[in-house]
Amino acid sequence: MTAKRNAYIAAIVYAMIIGLSFLFVKQTLTVASPLDTLAHRFSIAWLAATVWLLATKQSVRVTKSDLRTIAPLAVLYPVLFFAFQVFGLLYSSSSEAGIILATVPIFTLVFAGLVLKETSTPRQKIAIGLSVLGVIYILYMNSAGTGTSGSILGSGLLALSAVVASLYNVLARRLTQRYSLFTLTYVMSFFGFITFNVLALSDHLIRGTVHQFFQPFLHADFVVAALYLGVLSSLLTSYLSNFALSRLPASQMSVFSNLATLITVMAGIVFLQEAFHYYHAIGAGMIIAGIIGVNYLAKAKREREEKRPSNS
Numbered sequence: 634m635t636a637k638r639n640a641y642i643a644a645i646v647y648a649m650i651i652g653l654s655f656l657f658v659k660q661t662l663t664v665a666s667p668l669d670t671l672a673h674r675f676s677i678a679w680l681a682a683t684v685w686l687l688a689t690k691q692s693v694r695v696t697k698s699d700l701r702t703i704a705p706l707a708v709l710y711p712v713l714f715f716a717f718q719v720f721g722l723l724y725s726s727s728s729e730a731g732i733i734l735a736t737v738p739i740f741t742l743v744f745a746g747l748v749l750k751e752t753s754t755p756r757q758k759i760a761i762g763l764s765v766l767g768v769i770y771i772l773y774m775n776s777a778g779t780g781t782s783g784s785i786l787g788s789g790l791l792a793l794s795a796v797v798a799s800l801y802n803v804l805a806r807r808l809t810q811r812y813s814l815f816t817l818t819y820v821m822s823f824f825g826f827i828t829f830n831v832l833a834l835s836d837h838l839i840r841g842t843v844h845q846f847f848q849p850f851l852h853a854d855f856v857v858a859a860l861y862l863g864v865l866s867s868l869l870t871s872y873l874s875n876f877a878l879s880r881l882p883a884s885q886m887s888v889f890s891n892l893a894t895l896i897t898v899m900a901g902i903v904f905l906q907e908a909f910h911y912y913h914a915i916g917a918g919m920i921i922a923g924i925i926g927v928n929y930l931a932k933a934k935r936e937r938e939e940k941r942p943s944n945s
Contacts, residue, residue: 731897
């Protein structure tokens with residue numbers, strides 16, 4: 634029971650950090666490019682992990698075979714997840730990002746069925762469809778309201794980040810049983826550090842602007858945001874999500890993204906004075922109604938199976 638309680642606490646803290654992270658990402662993008670933002674946040678994340686490694690005298694021992702096993706997970710999270718997220722936020726508001734994040738439990742349920750062979754009832758599929766329809770509605774209204782492709786591009790990239798996060802929830806469940814939580818977290822941070830620094834520096838070399846790479850650190854707001862994103866939103870959330878997934882089913886862990894959604898929307902409205910249109914509310918209602926339906930029906934299904942007499 635204590636293990637479950639600690640997993641729930643980890644999931645709640647994870648959701649709170651992720652929910653506020655969109656606010657800090659928007660701040661960094663005012664003074665740095667998306668690639669520079671990603672490079673700096675994961676440089677901080679990996680340095681913080683290395684300092685912790687040395688301070689606690691822990692060891693991370695992985696073979697080439699281990700790296701090949703962990704690499705697909707690291708490509709999903711942090712590489713693809715944060716890349717889609719940051720470039721998506723370049724064209725979208727943090728409130729909208731939080732709403733689209735609410736689809737993670739839906740995609741997780743779908744992938745859990747495909748990868749883990751978990752079944753869902755027809756009613757659950759209808760609930761899934763309702764949430765997906767909510768996302769499609771937001772995408773359509775964004776396009777119709779702006780008359781440009783910028784907003785729908787941002788929403789599409791954010792939707793891809795939700796899909797990637799769902800795949801991570803499913804695949805990480807197995808790896809957390811094989812490797813220590815710190816080993817997974819450290820390797821994932823290292824992958825992010827190498828990938829985004831190579832991409833950012835290559836982009837600067839092509840443009841002839843390498844001297845601008847560290848200029849964002851001249852802005853105090855960027856330093857604060859980068860520390861939050863690197864230490865908390867990249868390093869700590871990796872550890873917390875791995876910890877929670879080692880003790881909770883993937884679909885159950887993914888539900889906590891709804892708390893992140895609420896925090897993101899409120900932070901965007903309160904701190905960034907972002908507009909919250911009526912169609913955001915309608916789409917969010919459809920998404921959340923679908924999520925509640927999926928989880929309520931899943932619980933009802935488990936209760937029926939527990940009451941069903943065995944054949945023995």
